[in-house]
Amino acid sequence: MGSIHENLKILFFPYFAQGHMLPMIDMAKLFASRGADVTILTTPANSPLILPAVDQFNSSSTFPIPIRLHLIPFPSDAVGLPEGCEHLSSLTSNTTQIAKFAEAVSLLRNPFDRVLKELRFDCVVSDFFLPWTYDVAADNGIPRIIFEGSNFFAACAVDSLERHKPLESLPPEEESFVLPGLPHRIELLRSQLQDNTKVVPFMIPVIEIVKHAREVYSKSFGTVVNSFYELEPDYAEHSRKVLGRRAWHVGPVALCNQAEVDKSGRGGGGKTGEECLRWLDERSPGSVLYMCFGSICNFTATQLKEMAMGLEDSGHPFVWVIRDAGDEWIPEGYEERIEGRGILIKEWAPQLLILNHEAVGGFVTHCGWNSSLEGIAAGLPMGTWPLYAEQFFNERLLVDVLGIGVEVGSNVFAILPEDRPVVKARDLEAAVRRVMGDGEEAEERRRRARELKEMARKAVEVGGSSYNDLGKLIEELREKKKEQIV
Structure with missing residues (x-):
């Protein structure tokens, strides 16, 4: 020292x-x-x-x-x-x-x-x-x-855009392009910038x-x-x-937050969070999907309804954190239908404790870097739903480079919720089934996620x-x- x-x-x-x-x-x-x-x-x-x-x-x-x-x-x-x-x-x-x-x-x-x-x-x-x-x-x-x-x-993706200016030579009718000069082939859509x-x-x-x-x-x-x-x-x-x-x-x-009190203090720990952890204790290992979009991301009522239906139709237990959304968007009878199979948290959630709970087997995220890295450190495969900032780059890292991500289908960079096309329930349902399901592809994502968790530790x-x-x-x-x- x-x-x-x-x-x-x-x-x-x-x-x-x-x-x-x-x-x-x-x-x-x-x-x-x-x-x-x-x-x-x-x-x-x-x-x-x-x-x-x-x-x-x-x-x-x-x-x-x-x-x-x-x-x-x-x-x-x-x-x-x-x-x-x-x-x-x-x-x-x-x-x-x-x-x-x-x-x-x-x-x-x-x-x-x-x-x-x-x-x-x-x-x-x-x-x-x-x-x-x-x-x-x-x-x-x-x-x-x-x-x-x-x-x-x-940082390297931003530098590639500024250094090589690939959009300047991209024909107007073409939507996708490859970021030049990077170690991997990274393809983006024009709309994701x-x-x-x-x-x-x-x-x-x-x-x-x-x-x-x-x-x-x-x-x-x-x-x-x-x-x-x-x-x-x-x-x-x-x-x-x-x-x-x-x-x-x-x-x-x-x-650095190894004690439970440290982990709970990073994202709240109110009554609903405590109830969620007790509920997770009763679930089978790796059976629950966690979905959260950070502290400042908002959605339209129409999008929230599609999310609700997608999670319900996926057939997997879930924990969904929604902040500052009110209740008007909730489909009629939804909370009764998901009782025992899904939990809505409408306040701060103890995210580190949830992600590292044995019952959680997947994470749908907006690809903010804190959440992405917390998911990596917890050893989870992820459904990727970027919205703005560098989140579309992070999606490519999770999906193309690390091999632990599944795209939900968000393809338009937009800060205001009303400027984003609505991602349909069926798209979320399909992504959740891929993240949480069986089969060689899903098992490989889980194996890779576990490997990265050990590397992080x-x-x-x-x-x-x-x-x-x-x-x-x-x-x-x-x-x-x-x-x-x-």
Whole structure:
């Protein structure tokens, strides 16, 4: 661990969204467990989402330096947001509030600068969506590491699009194309990429943030990636050799949550979640499908009805997490018909506990990277239903490269639910039957999923690829600190 004077003071600054905060908290735990003096920076309304995990880590660890939480005020009033609207999921209307939210986040520049000047860190790890933190950290002489929240494959796919511009030579009548220059043959549909000519107005600030983030990529010290080498070795090497990026794979970071209390604290654990776990205890091993679409994905009532019918018609027991959807969409008599065979969770669910339950044998996911990697670490085959962001790239990783995914049939990149074509019940039913069914193809997916689970476990153990890469990063930062002292 090194002598006391070598302890690194590291500030973690996650973006204000559940899918960004959770892995960064886990990453902070990993650094702290290797002797770093860690502080997590957030705002008052976000502290209840972070503090329980920090307190649990501090109370159960034997490490001499506890993780600290430092709060800065969120300027809701300055941009016209309601008090306490400090988290992406707290926005009541994406179309009217997301631009204000982005503006408020940018106004944190000065408070962030004051924190760096007062507390003097050796390094800042900040979210990809907080690119201005590079400029502030650089002004204070502090190296900034990017947390991107995705994987090597998606980064390589984006680079292929920007480097080779395959759409520019694609005839208008053709829909599919192959991403050039990648280690595998990766075919996409034109519709699965964001159409920059049809960007909804409230997304313009987000596009500007991404542009700024890419501008400071090469200037930052490097990137920490929530992945492991054995999962995507060709793309870890492609990223290093072709993209020229300094990156350290340190995941799956969620595997630092081995105790049940840690796993339940990552996604809620209310009454319905507890009832779900008791219900799973009574099911046969590998018999239950779990379906969840993350913390901010929404659907139309028509789509929800199709989902309900698809799950019912599949003939397999299921747990389905639905958030903020009301009850109007539920087909008449549906809950009575699925009683004993299916569970609807209409609040936060203890996802890690569910995914790792012996009764769960498959996972339908939106292909967000946190969920995808949690499914991989749990050893599950997956039904893939991407919606936007890099999720269509992640689908190709799961299906084409890893061989553990089955496409449900979502083929249009769209942020607003009403802009997406409805995926029919029969398509979901067919995908669930393929994921959960018998036969050589299904068994091979399950075998491969179990193999990846074991690789993930070994990667984070002492001597594993992720354990070693984190050690290399810490040593580089210590050397840089010594140079600055001299």
